Amino acid sequence: MTETGNRLARVAGMAVLGAVLHTGAAQAQNPFDVFNLFGGKSAAPNAPQPANVGPQKPASQQGSSAAPPWSGEDGGSGHPTMTAQAIREAAANFDNCVAGFWPDAQRRGISRDSFARFTAGLSPDLRLMDLMDSQPEFTKAIWEYLDILVNDNRMARGREILAQYKPQFDAVERAYGVDRYIIASIWGIESNYSTQMGDRYVLNSTATLACVGRRQNYFKDEFLTALEILHRGDLRPEQLRGSWAGAFGPTQFMPTAFKRFAVDADGDGRRDVVDNPADLIASTANNLKKDGWQSGQTWGYEVAVPRGFDYMKADRKQMLTLARWEELGVRRPNGQPFPRGGEKAYLLAPAGAEGPGFLMLTNFRVIMKYNPAEAYALAIGHFADRLRGGPPFVQPWPRHERVLSRSERLELQQLLAQRGFYRGTPDGQFGSLTREGLRNFQASIGAPADGFATGEMLERLRGR
Template sequence: MRPTAGLAKLSGATMMAAALLFPLEVRAQASNNGLSNLFGGIFSGPNAGPSQPAQGTDGPKPWSGEDGASGHPLMTAAAIRQAAANFDACVQSMWPDAARRGVTQENFQRFTTGLSPDLRIMDLMDSQPEFTKSIWDYLDILVNDNRLAKGKEVLAKYKAQFDATEKAYGVDRYIIASIWGIESNYSTQMGDRSVLQSTATLACIGRRQAYFKDEFLSALEILNRGDLRPEQLRGSWAGAFGPTQFMPTAFKRFAVDGDGDGRRDVVDNPTDLIASTANNLKKDGWQAGQTWGFEVAVPQGFNYMLADRAKAMTIAQWEKLGVVRANRQPFPHPAEKAYLLAPAGAAGPGFLMLQNYRVIMKYNPAEAYALAIGHFADRLRGGQPFVQPWPRQERELSRTERLELQQLLAQRGFYKGTPDGQFGGQTREALRNFQASIGAPADGFASSDMLERLRGR
């Protein structure tokens, strides 16, 4: 679940968005290409790319045979072919490491014999989509009536398991049900790639070999222990599997045997799945009995330089600055600390984010994802849609335009990084400083108007 060494686990979260967005790969992909690719800057997490390839009657699409878009030397076509030719030797070279983890030689041979590289993954790892989705389109796709209805059915069907899990871990059942729904559409879209093949491919080929070697060896440990069978260990191209999309290393840290049958089956056993997901959130710092955040109305003329994850204040302090709940209800705990998020800038709704929102961000380091999880959980609980409108008249910048925006910010001395068309915290900070310099609301929102202002037109 949580990212390791800058790599987030690819979630099937977005799989829901199927062909529209980025099916099945938000956490692990978050390491590979840049979540911000997909939504033009609303993400503050590492990286992510498109996702599971479309599969037709002729099977998975083949590798393109082209250099990767990242420009990394290990992602050139020649380097990929050379590594693929050495794949068998690479896999066998990991036997001593597997043995140190308790994998038997018999099982190592059993699970690795016949493995072949899936080179299509190289295209997926380095894909850079030209167009992105806005946060409101993302939320519209993921938080919908059909998923809400299914979520309520799941909550009722597994009420006993949710009751026991809430009592044992103190984690809100609606958050767990939300993650389940958004990651895999309640177990209907979990990915169909062999986790062993995917992680072996990435451990031996491409630019993240050290990270994926750990994932591959962890997958072997799972099979060696007997928690899951090989046919259950199927998921995304980056190795995320199960209804709530565990990476193998996350499974090792967080999976629990909820029903005491001796196996930690987070794929087909709802008791283990619910308890393991709760254990993940609890160990990441979930605060029992607390919510994730509040939709807020921000006053005109507000200093958006304060809208920063590093600038947390008590809710009482935010109230003194004129920030109020969008539904005009009082805040339940004014002494709680929160930070202000304005994902669509001054023209959209604001949100005061609490500790539990930060915990969801550990599950997947993307602001839009965490907002979708929190909001979907509230809707499952019986809450209402967001009160304030999104600036739906705004269009998302293309990758070419995002690259140009970064280049123009760099020319003016605001952006110090290497322009790549991927928006993260550094781009947002640079844009804020530019906006402040021209007397515009410094909200860091990359609108087409801001691009025009940078162009000097």
């Protein structure tokens, strides 16, 4: 199994961040998609709006009009259900597959009329097979993504949102104890404040993925849950538009996450996380609260790591008190003390010894349950601090370093494996096993064991 084989990351855009930052195999509520970093549909400027209203054309055509068709080729995972022949055979049986879900739908309380009405016209969107099994070429470093996500325009819009919906944020903070700035940050980064929510019909996407390709059992649950949402009347079909993997709404709920966390904050009988700000804000807060959010605490601190530091201690498993980190020479770069020295944190060094360090508290782990990419959680926490009026990060990033290409990452893993440092299956995507292997190699050659993959480290592995 590859390092990323079991990771259900929040969408294609954030998978890039996860790979750049060597994420582990944590799971999130949305398996593949969060938002599109570089594009999206426009929405009304002053309120949450659906990205595109309604299934107004055949379900097979739902999605971007510029989207390319299925390539017709085998998927990149090597999974037997992702061969071109298996995809075609499953697609030919799509209608029978969907009809076969009726007994399960009935057990969930969905009426025969609702099942027939909402499944009518669905057809397989095989372009999803390419998206599911793609091997994207990652070209952005963490500092470049932070530049994109935490910018002046997004911060200005975030402050407008916080002012416009102040009563809703006030009520949610009282009820759930979740920081309004974190909620506003998630809203801004997930969908750029409702302007980039995706335009595929969720029911059609989840039906396709439930009947074709790998992870069918996972998406069967998402499909049936989407039917429950429509049958119950929480949302209308035209509101269920989102990413290719089925995430929808301004803060990108998967159907099963909606079922667990969505709340009717204003008591109108519907849990509308798409167009109702009260429900949207409260549901996102409920999600974080149930995932373990600690009221009145921050997510973490930027820290300066001393030269000669043993970066083998920079590991999620090494939770030390802030006071102990101070004893090890780790300090806040502005010289301020940690407010509560007894809190426990782990050290994250996303750009190695040449970049800033971060001590991550419990709430950072909670954000990572929303999306398991460390870069995502760092962007959320930092954006929230900036919305609160906090400063940019103090220390510089090593902007002279370049991100390794996928072929270079694959080669790095293979070379680590040849030398006995890597126990996973090389796949070109970095996770905890790659970071551990690279650290051990770096330690063996007397380099800072920070687990940061650079061109220089690749050259050292090549023996040049």
